[in-house]
Amino acid sequence: xxxxxxxxxxxxxxxxxxxxxxxxxxxxxxxxxxxxxxxxxxxxxxxxxxxxxxxxxxxxxxxxxxxxxxxxxxxxxxxxxxxxxxxxxxxxxxxxxxxxxxxxxxxxxxxxxxxxxxxxxxxxxxxxxxxxxxxxxxxxxxxxxxxxxxxxxxxxxxxxxxxxxxxxxxxxxxxxxxxxxxxxxxxxxxxxxxxxxxxxxxxxxxxxxxxxxxxxxxxxxxxxxxxxxxxxxxxxxxxxxxxxxxxxxxxxxxxxxxxxxxxxxxxxxxxxxxxxxxxxxxxxxxxxxxxxxxxxxxxxxxxxxxxxxxxxxxxxxxxxxxxxxxxxxxxxxxxxxxxxxx
Ligand code: NAD
Ligand code: WQD
Numbered sequence: 001x002x003x004x005x006x007x008x009x010x011x012x013x014x015x016x017x018x019x020x021x022x023x024x025x026x027x028x029x030x031x032x033x034x035x036x037x038x039x040x041x042x043x044x045x046x047x048x049x050x051x052x053x054x055x056x057x058x059x060x061x062x063x064x065x066x067x068x069x070x071x072x073x074x075x076x077x078x079x080x081x082x083x084x085x086x087x088x089x090x091x092x093x094x095x096x097x098x099x100x101x102x103x104x105x106x107x108x109x110x111x112x113x114x115x116x117x118x119x120x121x122x123x124x125x126x127x128x129x130x131x132x133x134x135x136x137x138x139x140x141x142x143x144x145x146x147x148x149x150x151x152x153x154x155x156x157x158x159x160x161x162x163x164x165x166x167x168x169x170x171x172x173x174x175x176x177x178x179x180x181x182x183x184x185x186x187x188x189x190x191x192x193x194x195x196x197x198x199x200x201x202x203x204x205x206x207x208x209x210x211x212x213x214x215x216x217x218x219x220x221x222x223x224x225x226x227x228x229x230x231x232x233x234x235x236x237x238x239x240x241x242x243x244x245x246x247x248x249x250x251x252x253x254x255x256x257x258x259x260x261x262x263x264x265x266x267x268x269x270x271x272x273x274x275x276x277x278x279x280x281x282x283x284x285x286x287x288x289x290x291x292x293x294x295x296x297x298x299x300x301x302x303x304x305x306x307x308x309x310x311x312x313x314x315x316x317x318x319x320x321x322x323x324x325x326x327x328x329x330x331x332x333x334x335x336x337x338x339x340x341x342x
Contacts, residue, residue, distance in 0.1 A: 003028065005250060006030050006077045008033070008080065014083055014183055014243065017192060017239045017243035018247070019031060019046055020243065021246070030055040031043075037087075048189075049189050061109055062101055068113060079121035079250050082110055086102050089201065092150050093150055100155060103156075121254065124163060129149070132153075133305070139305060160177050163177060181269070182234045182236045182237060182268075183238075184327055184328075190330070207282055218291065220279070227303065229277070235270070235306035238321075241321055249316065252316060259315075266311070267309075270306065282331075285329050
């Protein structure tokens with residue numbers, strides 16, 4: 001029988017792409033999402049891509065009783081991929097308690113239910129934000145974590161610690177934290193992608209919305225960093241490659257290949273690109289115009305980070321495959337589809 005995977009936050013950006021990859025590999029998916037940052041129509045598009053409509057339950061995972069009732073209704077879940085969280089760095093500074101309650105409360109409810117309902121495996125969405133500005137680049141999994149720059153970042157560090165401590169106390173629970181670098185792009189079908197509410201905080205959605213005419217101009221935050229062209233450097237990972245890393249992590253746990261019952265891996269490409277390189281690549285690949293100007297640095301931004309992916313590549317047998325050009329083309333195809341542009 002197909003293994004059944006609970007995908008929390010499965011109508012969201014990374015979750016929806018992961019649901020597609022899971023279904024294409026024959027997993028039976030159940031999504032839980034409260035639609036606080038996604039739309040129910042995503043289910044239609046997952047169905048268009050895969051031919052399968054995943055089961056869907058709408059509720060808030062920070063509600064303990066509702067989470068418990070879910071596991072009573074679905075007694076055969078084999079593993080969980082836990083994406084559901086609030087993720088806006090700036091908003092987390094304004095509303096720290098909402099972030100701590102949502103992000104940590106949901107994880108703790110799920111861990112308690114894993115014990116109670118005998119669901120052994122969980123993959124958790126962590127972030128390269130736990131490294132802050134590293135002293136040495138690229139970052140390996142051994143690179144020390146730094147104090148978080150925001151309440152959002154702190155929720156990721158604390159959630160990692162909660163999983164580490166819980167796994168140490170309970171041998172029958174098995175967790176993998178994936179530390180994503182900067183996920184960008186969209187499914188090649190252009191049927192699912194990133195759909196931020198309001199003005200985008202992240203670079204690529206701001207670029208695509210500017211190219212689509214929704215925003216007048218992209219602001220590039222700082223050109224006086226210690227990098228070749230002065231703009232900040234990140235490791236941009238294609239969202240479909242990232243989604244595939246989750247399937248691999250699930251396979252690792254289900255087939256008993258984990259080396260410890262708590263593991264964590266970097267998920268990036270291993271290459272860094274500057275903001276200016278990315279902007280120029282976007283213009284060139286998509287043959288579009290893009291208004292941009294250089295402005296002051298954004299508060300809280302780090303200068304540069306990219307992943308050393310050696311450990312993850314070797315252990316998981318997974319590697320990012322898509323090129324930056326392909327990824328930026330997919331981001332633009334998705335934006336055009338959403339806006340009804342040719
Ligand atoms: P997203 O907002 O698109 O998806 C998250 C989904 O979770 C949304 O559909 C939202 O409605 C749902 N959700 C939030 N709180 C919930 C709750 N209490 N109960 C039920 N559903 C809830 O975000 P994303 O970009 O797909 O990110 C997924 C995960 O990856 C998050 O944990 C995020 O912190 C992490 N992450 C994201 C990035 C990134 O740049 N996108 C980078 C590193 C880590
Ligand atoms: C990338 C680069 C900006 C917008 C954030 C979170 C991090 C992780 C990923 C979840 C930076 C520059 C951006 C714009 C710009 N998320 N930029 N103009 O800040 O690396 O990471 O998302 O865990 O925790 O902090 O991503 O896409 O916002 O920025 O010049 O309008 O683009 O300064 O150098 P970031 P980003």
